[in-house]
Amino acid sequence: EAQVTQNPRYLITVTGKKLTVTCSQNMNHEYMSWYRQDPGLGLRQIYYSMNVEVTDKGDVPEGYKVSRKEKRNFPLILESPSPNQTSLYFCASSYTRNSNQPQHFGDGTRLSIL
Amino acid sequence: AQSVTQLDSHVSVSEGTPVLLRCNYSSSYSPSLFWYVQHPNKGLQLLLKYTSAATLVKGINGFEAEFKKSETSFHLTKPSAHMSDAAEYFCVVIPYGGSQGNLIFGKGTKLSVKP
Numbered sequence: 001e002a003q004v005t006q007n008p009r010y011l012i013t014v015t016g017k018k019l020t021v022t023c024s025q026n027m028n029h030e031y032m033s034w035y036r037q038d039p040g041l042g043l044r045q046i047y048y049s050m051n052v053e054v055t056d057k058g059d060v061p062e063g064y065k066v067s068r069k070e071k072r073n074f075p076l077i078l079e080s081p082s083p084n085q086t087s088l089y090f091c092a093s094s095y096t097r098n099s100n101q102p103q104h105f106g107d108g109t110r111l112s113i114l
Numbered sequence: 115a116q117s118v119t120q121l122d123s124h125v126s127v128s129e130g131t132p133v134l135l136r137c138n139y140s141s142s143y144s145p146s147l148f149w150y151v152q153h154p155n156k157g158l159q160l161l162l163k164y165t166s167a168a169t170l171v172k173g174i175n176g177f178e179a180e181f182k183k184s185e186t187s188f189h190l191t192k193p194s195a196h197m198s199d200a201a202e203y204f205c206v207v208i209p210y211g212g213s214q215g216n217l218i219f220g221k222g223t224k225l226s227v228k229p
Contacts, residue, residue, distance in 0.1 A: 041221070100146055105150075
């Protein structure tokens with residue numbers, strides 16, 4: 001089944017403790033991205049990747065890191081999480097970077113930073 | 115700057131009645147336009163897309179949307195609401211000449227369906 005898989009789905013942690021949210025897609029998609037969703041603000045793009053070893057900042061990249069060493073994986077790293085990073089996070093992928101391609105979303109990761 | 119506005123944050127309809135979710139965008143030329151649906155505890159799922167072909171676009175689950183360039187609108191409609199349509203809906207724009215990295219999300223419209 002074609003899918004985008006995020007892990008963990010839920011995480012409660014404390015300020016400053018490094019964490020990684022994994023994202024994997026099995027559709028051989030070139031493009032991958034991370035979003036955060038907050039009430040009243042909709043979805044905002046954190047980072048995106050056009051292909052392996054190519055990453056770019058989105059609208060809200062501060063406090064996050066990403067890497068794209070393999071085509072299928074695009075982990076999101078919070079080196080020193082803070083409470084303002086408490087949010088619902090989505091990973092997404094699309095076949096190419098072209099504007100006519102829809103994005104396929106994972107089911108989300110709910111992070112709570114205490 | 116490019117933007118997308120969903121005119122209603124919450125819409126409530128009765129089962130069996132029509133649904134209208136409104137979306138306006140700002141773009142100098144014809145953008146790519148999408149509607150996504152998000153059910154509780156789930157990721158976003160594509161409903162339909164417009165990419166400069168037919169202006170009336172049919173999607174899944176009986177939804178459709180009409181691209182009106184003169185009104186810069188891309189409203190989502192369904193003739194008869196079903197209880198399973200209760201969800202949040204997002205209008206998404208990629209400006210002309212842009213790529214996936216230039217996605218602009220609306221703030222979402224929550225649809226409630228009363229029995």
